[in-house]
Amino acid sequence: MEEKKELLDQDERVVEIELERLRGFVNHPFKVQANSQMIELQESIKKYGILNPLIVRPRQDGTYEIISGHRRKFAAEKIGYRKVPVIIRVLKDDEAVVSMVDSNLQREMISPSEKAFAYKMKYEAIKRKAGRRKCGQVDHNLGKKSIELISLKKYIDNLV
Incomplete structure (x- = not known):
């Protein structure tokens, strides 16, 4: 896991995590759709990268549950990313x-x-x-x- 220098909160930092270690939020009510907006997001990520890191929380099995960023993960995956920037937060x-x-x-x-x-x-x-x-x-x-x-x-x- 490669760390970047940007510090956020006292215990939070932006790190890059492999896509296969990320899991969707259980009962996530918002659907990720491969539509024209997703194509625009993919083009933006190709051009500028992922500007806002995903927010995840650690799970007991060593993976991370996505709190925010399901669409960014989907878009990054479709264009061939293997890692994405995330902020890890410990949340109940x-x-x-x-x-x-x-x-x-x-x-x-x-x-x-x-x-x-x-x-x-x-x-x-x-x-x-x-x-x-x-x-x-x-x-x-x-x-x-x-x-x-x-x-x-x-x-x-x-x-x-």
């Missing part, structure tokens, strides 16, 4: 779900069913993180229910 399951959903909702072309499933996954993860399964899962730091937090984020994202 629910943190990984929230991060995966948030990083993918900014994409332009998302079907309503993908979006709905993603919000449902995020809602369930936030409920579990709160540690309670009843009462609408109030976040005691902000005084809001989980579903209100998701709605507020969606509203703010639409303003930007």
